[in-house]
Amino acid sequence: MSDQPDTAVAExxxxxxxxxxxxxxxxxxxxxxxxxxxxxxxxxRDKWVETINDARKELPFFSWLSxxxxxxxxxxxxxVADPDDLVERFEVMCRLSxxxxxxxxxxxxxxxxxxxxxxxxxxxxxxxxxxxREAHEMFGIMFEGNDNLIPLYLPDAFxxxxxxxxxxxxxxxxxxxxxxxxxxxLPEPEEVLAAEEATP
Amino acid sequence: xxxxxxxGIKVILMLAVVLTxxxxxxxxxxxxxxxxxxxxxxxxxxxxxxxxxxxxxxxKFIQKEDLAPAKADRTVFGxxxxxxxxxxxxxxxxxxxxxxxxxxxxxxxxYFILAISSLSVLGVLMAGWSxxxxxxxxxxxxxxxxxxxxxxxxxxxVVAVVVQAGTMxxxxxxxxxxxxxxxxxxVEVALPYILSGQIIGFTxxxxxxxxxxxxxxxxxxxxxxxxxxxxxxxxxxxxxTMFFLGEYASLVALSxxxxxxxxxxxxxxxLPESMENFAGPGIFLIKVSFLVFLIxxxxxxxxxxxxxxxxxxxWRWLIPLALFNIAxxxxxxxxx
Amino acid sequence: MTSKELMHRSExxxxxxxxTPDMTLNIGPQHPSTHGVLRLIAKVDGERITEVEPVIxxxxxxxxxxxxVRTYLQITALVNRIDWVSGxxxxxxxxxxxxxxxxxxxxxxAQWIRLILSELFRISSHLVFMxxxxxxxxxxxxxxxxxxxxxxxxxxIEGVTGGRFHPNFNRVGGIKxxxxxxxxxxxxxxxLPAGFFKATLKAMDSIDQICDDIDTLVTGNELIRAxxxxxxxxxxxxxxxxxxSGPNLRASGVAYDLRKVENYLPYDQLDFDVISRPGGDxxxxxxxxxxxxxxxAKIVRQAIxxxxxxxxxxxxxxxxKVPSGQVYSRAENPKGxxxxxxxxxxxxxxxxxxxxSTSFSNLTILPWILKGQxxxxxxxxxxxxxxxxxxxxx
Numbered sequence: 001m002s003d004q005p006d007t008a009v010a011e012x013x014x015x016x017x018x019x020x021x022x023x024x025x026x027x028x029x030x031x032x033x034x035x036x037x038x039x040x041x042x043x044x045r046d047k048w049v050e051t052i053n054d055a056r057k058e059l060p061f062f063s064w065l066s067x068x069x070x071x072x073x074x075x076x077x078x079x080v081a082d083p084d085d086l087v088e089r090f091e092v093m094c095r096l097s098x099x100x101x102x103x104x105x106x107x108x109x110x111x112x113x114x115x116x117x118x119x120x121x122x123x124x125x126x127x128x129x130x131x132x133r134e135a136h137e138m139f140g141i142m143f144e145g146n147d148n149l150i151p152l153y154l155p156d157a158f159x160x161x162x163x164x165x166x167x168x169x170x171x172x173x174x175x176x177x178x179x180x181x182x183x184x185x186l187p188e189p190e191e192v193l194a195a196e197e198a199t200p
Numbered sequence: 201x202x203x204x205x206x207x208g209i210k211v212i213l214m215l216a217v218v219l220t221x222x223x224x225x226x227x228x229x230x231x232x233x234x235x236x237x238x239x240x241x242x243x244x245x246x247x248x249x250x251x252x253x254x255x256x257x258x259x260k261f262i263q264k265e266d267l268a269p270a271k272a273d274r275t276v277f278g279x280x281x282x283x284x285x286x287x288x289x290x291x292x293x294x295x296x297x298x299x300x301x302x303x304x305x306x307x308x309x310x311y312f313i314l315a316i317s318s319l320s321v322l323g324v325l326m327a328g329w330s331x332x333x334x335x336x337x338x339x340x341x342x343x344x345x346x347x348x349x350x351x352x353x354x355x356x357x358v359v360a361v362v363v364q365a366g367t368m369x370x371x372x373x374x375x376x377x378x379x380x381x382x383x384x385x386x387v388e389v390a391l392p393y394i395l396s397g398q399i400i401g402f403t404x405x406x407x408x409x410x411x412x413x414x415x416x417x418x419x420x421x422x423x424x425x426x427x428x429x430x431x432x433x434x435x436x437x438x439x440x441t442m443f444f445l446g447e448y449a450s451l452v453a454l455s456x457x458x459x460x461x462x463x464x465x466x467x468x469x470x471l472p473e474s475m476e477n478f479a480g481p482g483i484f485l486i487k488v489s490f491l492v493f494l495i496x497x498x499x500x501x502x503x504x505x506x507x508x509x510x511x512x513x514x515w516r517w518l519i520p521l522a523l524f525n526i527a528x529x530x531x532x533x534x535x536x
Numbered sequence: 537m538t539s540k541e542l543m544h545r546s547e548x549x550x551x552x553x554x555x556t557p558d559m560t561l562n563i564g565p566q567h568p569s570t571h572g573v574l575r576l577i578a579k580v581d582g583e584r585i586t587e588v589e590p591v592i593x594x595x596x597x598x599x600x601x602x603x604x605v606r607t608y609l610q611i612t613a614l615v616n617r618i619d620w621v622s623g624x625x626x627x628x629x630x631x632x633x634x635x636x637x638x639x640x641x642x643x644x645x646a647q648w649i650r651l652i653l654s655e656l657f658r659i660s661s662h663l664v665f666m667x668x669x670x671x672x673x674x675x676x677x678x679x680x681x682x683x684x685x686x687x688x689x690x691x692x693i694e695g696v697t698g699g700r701f702h703p704n705f706n707r708v709g710g711i712k713x714x715x716x717x718x719x720x721x722x723x724x725x726x727x728l729p730a731g732f733f734k735a736t737l738k739a740m741d742s743i744d745q746i747c748d749d750i751d752t753l754v755t756g757n758e759l760i761r762a763x764x765x766x767x768x769x770x771x772x773x774x775x776x777x778x779x780x781s782g783p784n785l786r787a788s789g790v791a792y793d794l795r796k797v798e799n800y801l802p803y804d805q806l807d808f809d810v811i812s813r814p815g816g817d818x819x820x821x822x823x824x825x826x827x828x829x830x831x832x833a834k835i836v837r838q839a840i841x842x843x844x845x846x847x848x849x850x851x852x853x854x855x856x857k858v859p860s861g862q863v864y865s866r867a868e869n870p871k872g873x874x875x876x877x878x879x880x881x882x883x884x885x886x887x888x889x890x891x892x893s894t895s896f897s898n899l900t901i902l903p904w905i906l907k908g909q910x911x912x913x914x915x916x917x918x919x920x921x922x923x924x925x926x927x928x929x930x
Binding site: 427509 | 567672
């Protein structure tokens with residue numbers, strides 16, 4: 001995926017792209033992207049709280065808040081497609097949506113790894129507290145203004161941020177994953193194939 | 201016959217009757233509840249219809265370890281089930297199952313019953329406090345609050361019966377219900393109090409009785425979805441069995457009191473008095489089982505009220521209604 | 537002065553005179569009404585809760601991390617364990633998201649089968665609520681009658697998918713072909729077991745019947761009304777702020793149903809109503825679910841009329857590699873909005889999978905709503921939110 005999050009990839013006539021462009025302009029955000037029917041709006045992290053609060057005037061429903069760890073090296077799973085071009089960073093994302101139609105957007109803010117701090121939404125969105133606590137314990141992101149960042153899921157004495165790409169999955173280290181065979185594809189009995197052929 | 205021998209026989213007979221009745225009630229609850237819930241219920245114990253299930257349960261409970269929390273006040277904790285059991289058993293001393301089939305025919309029978317049956321809440325409060333468990337404590341306090349709220353309508357309902365009967369003896373009240381009320385074509389008709397003016401009193405008495413038994417819809421002291429098991433939370437083994445038996449024994453006891461006070465006790469209309477000692481216990485037990493079934497039925501049908509709703513129902517509805525009932529009965533008593 | 541005001545005044549007066557020290561009451565993680573392992577640390581003043589601190593995470597299984605080391609097909613088996621009462625409904629948005637990324641679309645018949653199964657799971661999930669909610673209020677009997685009817689639904693689901701709780705039935709581009717299916721012809725593919733439609737229609741009739749039974753046994757009961765009406769009122773703006781969705785949001789007067797607004801599965805061809813109630817109290821949340829069972833039965837009947845014949849599986853490569861891209865895909869789970877944010881970097885496994893689980897968001901309101909309530913109302917309110925701990929902890 002692109003690391004310059006500023007342009008729409010969809011064609012001009014797409015109503016979703018028009019909508020995304022509109023909301024980006026109204027909020028004064030940095031840019032937007034529309035792919036696969038998902039509207040993403042990119043926000044400067046210093047304007048995070050005020051942008052989200054403005055956006056809630058038209059998209060009141062707070063759906064969720066989370067983060068992505070963009071990392072060159074990964075302990076588990078598959079890494080990014082081209083690690084050489086990657087800027088190591090966190091992305092904090094928050095989805096807001098309408099409660100009358102399908103409108104909705106995911107707001108993104110980029111945080112550098114050495115200064116993973118962003119404003120807290122809890123002052124205006126009560127529901128954000130648990131989501132921020134989760135993001136804090138899973139990624140180590142600080143939310144300024146949320147003074148209740150105690151672990152939500154993890155035990156109190158737990159050290160580490162499990163959703164970081166650098167955090168190993170101990171179970172995999174202890175025992176090789178039995179499901180790690182190359183996927184054989186779906187079973188395709190003749191009947192299903194025949195049925196497939198029967199349709200134009 | 202020496203006094204001690206007589207006392208011993210009476211105690212043993214009464215224990216046998218009451219505990220058997222409690223076991224039968226437990227079985228009835230298991231079975232009736234099951235059928236109301238499209239289940240079969242106990243099926244295997246005892247060979248047929250699972251009749252021995254309460255005994256098997258009892259044997260199981262006795263085998264269980266008798267645990268007490270480390271911080272519990274052990275003396276009080278251990279004593280509480282016996283207080284509950286004692287107060288329940290003592291009620292049966294004055295309940296007549298026939299003109300002469302009664303342990304003691306006290307002149308102040310009604311007074312004795314009201315006094316002694318209130319003692320059970322003391323046991324509950326002891327259990328709740330001594331368990332060193334907050335759920336138990338809340339349960340015990342709820343039970344105490346419930347008792348204060350429901351003892352009043354219960355007493356007031358009974359007062360109306362005493363006014364109508366003119367006696368406080370349980371036997372006397374049964375006999376008063378056999379007095380001729382009116383005559384149709386030369387046939388003297390005597391009716392139990394529920395049919396001759398006490399229908400309001402009977403309703404109040406039954407509501408208050410269910411509340412005193414802490415059964416649904418008034419089972420807030422044990423409310424398992426809120427307080428796990430309330431004051432019973434920490435009890436196990438034989439002590440839990442005592443509570444459990446005590447609960448069902450007092451279910452029988454309150455049904456027996458209601459039978460005596462409102463349903464004519466061991467008597468039925470047109471039964472000659474000479475037959476009463478012979479047929480009385482049977483008649484009495486049939487009436488009691490009817491009331492027991494009614495209470496079981498309520499339990500398996502209704503949800504639970506909230507403590508404050510129970511309080512407002514008692515203080516704002518039942519007590520004024522009971523006072524009105526006394527006034528009504530007194531007027532009738534004077535006029536008729 | 538009305539009697540309510542008088543009562544309020546007297547309560548205030550009493551609490552001023554009898555100042556009692558707060559007691560910390562630990563509710564859970566093992567407690568009959570916490571649906572599993574939720575823990576609440578409540579500060580109570582007598583029976584009134586002054587403050588409550590929910591503690592979750594006793595069932596945290598780290599599905600988001602585990603998803604990063606599993607192929608897309610393996611994740612399907614994982615996600616239907618999130619909300620185990622409605623497993624199939626969790627698979628649907630994930631599979632739809634992957635299909636969007638891959639640019640494949642499931643054949644029409646597969647989509648209709650997904651729709652029917654989603655609705656069956658919705659009925660099943662709501663029936664669990666219908667049985668457990670009266671139980672929490674102290675009525676034990678509705679449980680038995682309602683679970684008996686739910687068994688018909690589970691049998692249908694088992695007949696199609698082979699599993700009662702964890703169907704794992706969706707495949708990218710279609711659904712699992714069923715070897716035990718009905719007679720094969722060129723036009724009729726082997727998917728649903730023989731007699732499925734007839735049995736489903738019969739089951740829908742019994743569902744309508746049990747709804748009537750619930751109405752007489754529970755809905756009309758004064759004690760149920762006394763315990764639920766005006767208890768735990770959640771105003772619409774609070775529900776939106778806390779991200780509550782599904783029946784809980786609709787009971788607060790917001791008629792927001794993803795089946796209507798989101799373009800997924802052929803819901804747009806069906807005629808059904810979005811149930812909403814204005815009150816926002818426990819009773820309304822109960823009523824919304826009860827009416828939704830009837831609506832779902834209606835949907836299933838229509839879907840059985842309209843389902844086309846055809847293939848079950850679109851052509852997908854044998855080894856599933858998902859092109860780079862990010863997509864948010866959501867669907868109406870029985871409990872509300874269930875969504876997945878899938879970040880693919882072109883491999884066999886997702887780079888990051890954010891699971892937006894419904895019960896988690898629905899429970900974030902707990903500290904706000906439980907403040908100042910009585911302990912019995914705590915049980916009534918928590919029950920009415922209809923959460924599953926697996927869905928909270930993921």
